[in-house]
Amino acid sequence: MKKQMINIGFFAILLFTTVSAFSQSGVKVERIKEVESLLEKMTLEEKVGQMAQITLDKFRESADPVKLDEEKLREGLVKYKIGSILNTMKNRARTPEEWHYIISTIQEVATEETRLGIPVVYGIDAIHGTTYTAGATLFPQQIGMAATWNRELVRNGAEISAYETRASSIPWNFSPVLDMGRDPRWPRIWETFGEDVYLTSEMGMQMVKGYEGKDNDVDDPTHVASCLKHFLGYGVPFSGKDRTPAWIPEMELRERHLPSFEAAIDAGAHSIMVNSGLINGIPTHADHYLLTEVLKGELGFQGVVVTDWADIGNLHGRDHVARTQKEAVKLAVNAGIDMSMIPYTFEFCDRLVELVNEGEVPMSRINDAVRRILNMKYKLGLFDTPVTDYKDYPKFGSDEFEQVAYNSAKESITLLKNKDKVLPLSKEVKVLVTGPNANTMRPLNGGWSYSWQGELVDEFTEEYSTILEAIQSKIGKENVTYVPGVEYDLSTKKYNVEIPGDLEQVTAAAADVDYIILAIGENSYTEKPGDLHSLRLSENQIELAKTAIATGKPVIAVLNEGRPRVIGEFVSDLDGLLQAYLPGNMGGLAVADVLFGDVNPSGKLPYTYPMHVNTLMTYDYKPSEHQKKMAGMYDYESDFAIQFPFGYGLSYTEFEYSDLQLSTNNLSGDETLKISVKVTNSGDRKGKEVVQLYTSDLYASITPDVKRLRRFEKIEIEPGESQTVSFELTAKDLAFVNRKLNKVTEPGEFEVTVGGLKEKFEYTK
Structure with missing residues (x-):
């Protein structure tokens, strides 16, 4: 990573390293002096x-x-000198006025009642729009934004x-998620940009630039500091369960999981949140190699490394690598x-002060x-x-912003099946709408929407349309019959509890309609x-689908x-199939517009859709x-059995x-290959297409992937x-991580694939 040099001869020797480090991100010398003066x-x-x-x-x-409670606030900010506060799972969406009161109260105590008047930095998970503010614009979740394959939409959404x-009044956003969504069992795959390294890197860079501005000028009151998460390898736990161990060879870690973070760091991201799990038996929060040697050393990251929720304590209570909570603090801080x-x-504050006084954590690490x-x-x-003031933001929740959210939703929707061109439907038909997702806004938005689990969505979204309501508006209520068939049980905190309905009602209602x-x-x-x-x-929904299909x-x-x-x-008995992902508040309208032909779908899968629970492949x-089965051999069912391919x-x-x-x-x-x-x-109608360029390394010292996405463009x-x-490619774009953990491009034959067309070329050093 290139570092520009600054003339700092008038600085003390003590400041030389600091100035050199911060110069990379364009920090002015005057600001460095202010930081060092305050630190002293x-x-x-x-x-x-x-x-x-x-x-x-x-x-x-x-x-x-x-x-x-201002007395409690003074305990934290005045007595313990706390420097940051965050939103939590217990919070729910607040109005801009309420947020202004909250942040103003915090900053008043921090800046006026503490010795040095250092302001607090408040952080929040605004991951698909400003998700904890009532009236804000909510976009498709990241997996849906990835499905647009549209860099401009991703950047505009982040802006x-x-x-x-x-x-x-909040300046710090815990977003984007740059974990790789390569295991569909993992419950956070929808927070990712999908399974591909290049697609994730490209979209991550756009999101950082959208949040932080073209030149990362986050002092601009329309920009926020981004926080990349979760460094590193969080998205592929061995069990598929959240916050459980992953086993990732370092070759794979560097080939698949590091590049998206490296790209976003190069784009100027100001902070990084750490993986809550373990990699190869080592909790990431205690991993000096990853946090200091790789992140801060190799990648040259100069921003803030923040833990995830209570994860230092987990080093003792869950992971058993620290005998006491105090030792856990020592391990984590010394790790980086x-x-x-x-x-x-x-x-934490008391323990860390003790550790520094005891010489267990060096003051240099604290500084x-x-x-x-x-x-x-x-x-x-x-x-x-x-504190920024909501009165200075007249576009908040505006029609202009919602149009971008709608554009994102409609471009994310992916048409997976269209037997005999059943879609788009005529607006003169009668339809039966059924299913647990038909008449609720909650699954359209998903988690991190107005509350942690998204269970409060319906309280804030009365002005928006569910899928059912959007269809009724499109073709008239008199042409729409609604029978739930299956409903989610909202009386429990568990997301996947369902109430089966009367399937005979579905069958009876189908008699008077043209489509289901x-x-x-x-x-x-x-x-x-x-x-x-x-x-x-779920079994209930499978039975509902079979019942609908059985009507003929x-x-x-x-x-x-x-x-x-x-x-x-x-799926083979369906006539049409749309993947809507989690499209946000505008999702119901976008789905209806695709179903009835007002929108030509252009989304592409950002992951490989599995056919069986044991064929969880990536492209x-x-x-x-x-x-494949060989002549005279048993069929071991080892074929590439997928439902729908990536892209x-x-x-x-x-x-x-x-x-x-x-x-x-x-x-x-170093020549450039132009393609x-x-x-x-x-x-017979206008449409958008994602042109995808793949390369295949036909022979290499390490078994190559069958193909890799190298470029894409939506037109x-x-x-x-x-x-x-x-498109243009260089030898660097064809590189892979070898056994010595070096990124190399080996001489040999390569193949380029675009839209089913193939051409070969030879690379020589």
């Missing part, structure tokens, strides 16, 4: 306090869900989220943790952590403007509450789910994972690829017209 004035207790992050719940008045988060999401007690925290606070402009629209999938959930024992769709009426299913649930028992598999998605028009051209068939050294392809819309083409799409 701070006592050990004040420094340690900056490294502590406490939940807002700790400071609430018990009788009022919004009002703060709007930053604006509305600042309108809520800068800020602890504690979240309820102040004991490094606090320097990073203060630097982020200065860059956010908190010392000048600790089956809205199925999952209720809202995230993290541990979303763990499951089987990826198969054409059935169009709409999947509204956070992960690809196995539907192999009935970039090794050749030995697809062994797949149909349209209401047809696209033809032709004239794949390579600028050379012999690439060498072009002609794409023609041979159908729009009028019927009968053609566009030529061009």
Whole structure:
């Protein structure tokens, strides 16, 4: 990573290392001097306090869900010098006015009643819009944004989220998620950009730029500091359950999991949150190699490293690598943790002060952590403007912003099946709408929506349309019959409890309609509450689907789910199938517009859709994972059995690829390979197509993946017209991590694939 040099001859020798480090992210010398000056004035207790992050719940008045107990607040900010506060699972969405009161009260105590007047930095999980502010614009969850394959939409969505988060007086966002969504069992796959390294890296960079601005000017009151999460390897636990151990060879860790974080760090991200689990038996929060040697050393990350929820305590109580809580603090801070999401007690502060006084944690480590925290606070402009005012944000929740959310939702929806072109439907038909996802906003938004598990969504979304309501508006209530068939049990905290309905009513209602629209999938959930024992769709919903199919009426299913649930028992009998993912508040409208042809679908799968619970493949598999039956041999069912491939998605028009051209068939050294392809819309309506370029390394010293996504571009083409799409590749784009953990491109033969067309070229050093 390149570092620009700054003339700092007038600085003391003590400051030289600091200035060199911070110069990379464009920090002005004057600001560095301010940080160092403040750091010199701070006592050990004040420094340690900056490294502590406490939940807002700790400071609430018990009788009022919004009002703060100022005596409790003074205990935290004045006595313990706490430097950061965060939102929590117990919180629910607040109005911008309420947020302004909360943040103003906090900052008034921090800046006026403490010795040095250091402002607090407040952090929140605004992961698909400003998810904890009533009236904010909610977008599709990240997996849906990935399905758009549209960089501009991802960036615009992040810009709007930053604006509305600042309108809520909050400057720090715990987003984006850059974990790889390579295991559909994992309950947080919908928070990711899917299974591919390049797609995740590209979308992650766009999200960082959207949050932080083109030049990462986060002191701009319309931008926020981003927080990449969860470093590293969080998304592939061996069991598929959240916060459980992963076993990842370092070659794989560097090949699949590190690049998205590296790209976002290069894009200027200001903070990183750490993986709550374990990798190869080592809790990441205690992993000096990953946090200091790799993250801060190799990648040159100069921002703040913050823990996830209570994870330092887990080193003792859950993971048993620390004999006491005090030892847990020592392990984590020495490993490279800068800020602890504690979240309820102040004991971390007392323990860390003791550890420094006892020589167990060096003061240099404390100074490094606090320097990073203060630097982020200065860059956010908190010392000048600790609180932004909602009155200065007239576009909050505006029609303009909601149009972007709608555009994102409609481009995310992925058409997976369209037998005999059953879709789009005529607006003159009669339909039966059934399924547990038909008439609730909760699964459209998913978790982290108005509350942690999304269970409060319906309280805040009366003005928006469910799938049922959007269909009724589209073709008239008199043409829509609604029978739930299956409903979610809202009386329990468990997301996947269902109440089966009378399936005979479904059969009877089908007699008077032309089509059945089956809205199925999952209720809202995230993290541990979303763990499951089987990826198969629930028994109740499978029976509902079979009942609908048995009526003989054409059935169009709409999947509204956070992960690809196995539907192999009935998918072949469906006439149409849409994947809506978690499309947000505008999702019902977008689904109806696709069903009835006002929108031509253009989404593409950001993951491989499994056919069976034991065929959880990714598109970039090794050749030995697809062994077909050989003559005279048993069939071991080792074929590549998937339901739908990564990058797949149909349209209401047809696209033809032709004239794949390579600028050379012999690439060498640092030369650039130019690739072009002609794409023609041979159908009768305008459509958007995602042009995907893959390469295959045909032979290598380590068994190569069958193919890898290297480039993509989303284009729009009028019927009968053609566009030529061009890409460029260098040898660096073809590299892989070898056994010595070096990224190399070996000489040999490669193949380029675009839209089913293939061309080969040779690479020589």
